[in-house]
Amino acid sequence: MNEKDDNEIQELLKRSIAPVADTELRRDLWPQMLRKLDEQSAPARSVPWFDWALAAILSAVLLLFPGTIPALLYHL
Numbered sequence: 001m002n003e004k005d006d007n008e009i010q011e012l013l014k015r016s017i018a019p020v021a022d023t024e025l026r027r028d029l030w031p032q033m034l035r036k037l038d039e040q041s042a043p044a045r046s047v048p049w050f051d052w053a054l055a056a057i058l059s060a061v062l063l064l065f066p067g068t069i070p071a072l073l074y075h076l
Contacts, residue, residue: 061068 058072062072
C-alpha cells in the first residue's frame with residue numbers, strides 16, 4: 001500500500017511539474033557585480049561628536065579614578 005502511494009505521488013509530481021531543459025546560466029553575473037561594486041564609492045566614515053565626547057569622558061574618568069577600571073571591565 002505504501003509503495004503504491006509513493007509511486008502514485010511520484011507520477012502526480014512528474015505530471016504537475018514541467019521538466020527543466022536547461023539549468024545553466026546564459027551569462028556570468030560576476031563581472032556585472034564587480035562593476036557595480038567598483039562604481040559604488042565607499043561612504044565617508046565620520047564619527048559623531050558625541051562618540052568623541054563619550055570617549056573623552058571615559059578616558060578622563062579612567063585617568064582620574066584608576067580604581068574604576070575593574071568595574072568597567074566587569075560591565076563589559
